[in-house]
Structure formats: C-alpha cells, structure tokens
C-alpha cells in the first residue's frame with residue numbers, strides 16, 4: 001500500500017483515484033475548491049465531473065501541503081494550461097522525492113513543450129528523465145465503472161515506469177510500459193486535434209467514410225510531427241496513438257469530439273467552451289502543433305484546417321472542401337523514411 005496524491009479532481013483525476021483506491025492505496029485527491037472536497041468527503045460523489053459512487057476510503061483535500069505530505073507518488077491530472085501553476089506551488093512542498101506521474105494530454109502553444117518538460121522545469125528536485133507519463137484510450141466515464149481499459153506508462157527512468165505500472169495495474173485496468181516518452185506524450189496530445197475534427201465532421205452530417213479518412217490521415221500527420229520531434233513512429237500504432245484516436249474520434253464521451261460536434265453544427269468556439277465547462281485540450285494543442293508545423297514546414301493539412309476553424313473563423317464546410325481538393329499525391333510518399341512502401345525484396 002502506497003500513499004498517493006492525485007492533483008486535479010476533474011473527471012480523469014477522479015477516475016484514476018478510483019483505480020488507485022481499488023488497488024488498496026491511500027489516495028488523497030486534491031482539489032482547489034473546498035466545496036468539492038466537502039462533497040467528496042461527505043457524500044462520496046463528484047457530481048459535476050463523474051457520475052459514479054466513489055470508494056469510501058478515497059479522501060479529498062483542499063490543501064495541497066496536506067495532500068502531498070509523505071506520499072510516495074504524485075499524479076498530476078490538471079489541464080495542460082494549469083500544470084505550470086500547480087507545479088510552482090508543489091515545488092516548495094516536495095522535499096522527499098515522490099515519483100511524479102502525469103496523465104495530462106496536451107502541448108503548450110509557443111514553446112511546444114510536452115507536459116513532462118513543463119513539470120521538470122518548475123520542479124527543482126526533478127529532471128525530465130524522472131517524470132512518468134500515463135496515456136492511452138481511456139474515457140474516465142468507463143474507467144469509473146471499472147470497464148476494461150488499457151493504457152501505457154513511460155519514463156526515461158525505467159524503474160519509475162515499472163513503479164507506476166505496479167501502482168495502477170489491476171484486472172480491469174491493464175498497464176503496459178514503453179520507453180518512448182516523446183511518442184507516448186505526443187500521441188495522447190495530438191489525437192485531441194483529430195478528435196475535434198471528427199466531431200466537426202459528424203456535426204456537419206458527414207458519415208463513416210469521412211471519419212475514417214480523418215483518423216487515418218490524422219495518424220499520418222501525428223506520425224510526421226512526432227517523428228520530427230524524436231518519437232518512434234511505431235509508437236503511434238499503439239494504445240496512445242491509434243488506440244486513443246479510435247476512442248476519442250468515435251465516442252460521445254470525448255470532450256474534444258463533443259466540442260467539435262458543436263462547431264460543426266455552427267456554434268462559435270467561445271460558446272462551445274463555455275457550454276462544455278471541462279478541459280477541451282485539442283484547442284490549445286491545435287494552436288501549438290499548427291504553429292510548429294508552419295515553422296518546420298511539416299505538412300499537416302487537417303491540423304492547419306482546424307486552426308482556421310478555431311482561430312480564423314473559417315467555416316468548417318469550407319475547410320472540408322479545401323482538404324478534399326488538395327493537390328493529387330501518392331498516399332504514403334510523405335511517410336517514406338520510416339514506413340516501408342517498397343515490398344520488392
């Protein structure tokens with residue numbers, strides 16, 4: 001049994017806390033809202049974020065210093081835009097080197113930093129190599145009901161990755177390891193862009209053919225950008241790549257799909273985000289990826305089209321026309337170099 005602090009009491013932080021509590025750990029779920037801590041400790045519910053009954057032993061804290069005291073692991077599950085802020089507070093509180101695991105799926109605009117880089121920059125006692133990421137096809141709504149789910153953990157520090165695997169694994173939550181930290185983080189972040197696109201496609205009334213095209217050509221874009229940043233392209237064929245694309249592009253559970261669906265139906269971005277009231281990571285990640293692709297001249301037509309819808313007020317239908325009428329090309333030529341197309345020998 002380990003003492004573990006989970007930081008961020010939204011849907012994913014709550015679902016991961018359930019997994020850890022089921023595994024017999026002493027789990028402290030930290031929220032910055034005292035009313036929410038009261039609800040969790042009194043009624044064992046977190047109604048706004050996850051409609052399940054919480055384990056009695058799961059305790060919520062509204063004071064960060066109490067939540068992290070003497071813990072052997074800290075799981076960071078706030079949205080990407082809040083990671084800096086939370087880590088700055090955490091930095092002065094953590095003296096005993098608990099393992100830091102994050103389950104946040106995003107990239108920072110401008111800097112294109114991954115979450116592990118944001119964490120290690122704010123935390124004096126940690127290097128990038130120490131941080132663990134947990135990612136994969138895992139809707140909180142299903143994990144909260146103990147439905148079968150698979151994820152991957154990764155760290156440059158293989159001992160830390162194995163420790164995280166042991167903390168989370170159980171009969172309904174299967175945890176793999178990977179040594180491709182860059183690929184695991186980028187797969188989880190970049191699929192949110194494509195999930196927004198899939199939602200838009202459905203909102204426009206298009207069918208399965210269009211969605212399949214988005215998923216497949218989206219995977220090509222993710223692979224191109226990921227490989228340019230040092231990821232192993234094969235990683236994107238795994239759970240945090242194809243797996244997470246399928247789960248978010250085809251499900252009404254996905255916040256990114258739902259936001260895209262509203263955009264496709266003609267809603268404005270600000271209204272969509274207000275209505276959602278939850279993290280829609282794909283919006284900021286689209287900005288980050290599109291800026292980077294532009295700078296590095298990486299071909300990402302879906303991502304760039306989405307940027308135009310989100311930030312330049314372009315009509316989604318016009319972006320679809322733009323994508324369908326691009327120059328003629330061979331399907332795999334842009335992936336040459338890491339995917340073999342010549343099978344002659």
Ligand SMILES: NC(=O)C1=CN([C@@H]2O[C@H](COP(=O)(O)OP(=O)(O)OC[C@H]3O[C@@H](n4cnc5c(N)ncnc54)[C@H](OP(=O)(O)O)[C@@H]3O)[C@@H](O)[C@H]2O)C=CC1
Pocket residue numbers: 008009010011012013031032033049077078079080082085086103104105106138139140141277278279281
């Ligand atoms: N939901 C899911 O199924 C999955 C989500 N993820 C990833 O997990 C991350 C979190 O997503 P999710 O749980 O869905 O998001 P939610 O919007 O459900 O919850 C986010 C939580 O973080 C809190 N928060 C925001 N800013 C701060 C801050 N500065 N300090 C403390 N707490 C803060 C929010 O508080 P407040 O109530 O004040 O807004 C809220 O409790 C995202 O990166 C997402 O991509 C990954 C896998 C699955």
Ligand SMILES: O=C(CO)COP(=O)(O)O
Pocket residue numbers: 105136137138139140192195244247248253254255256257279280281
């Ligand atoms: O990452 C997720 C499932 O793996 C959840 O995606 P959403 O943030 O789109 O809900």
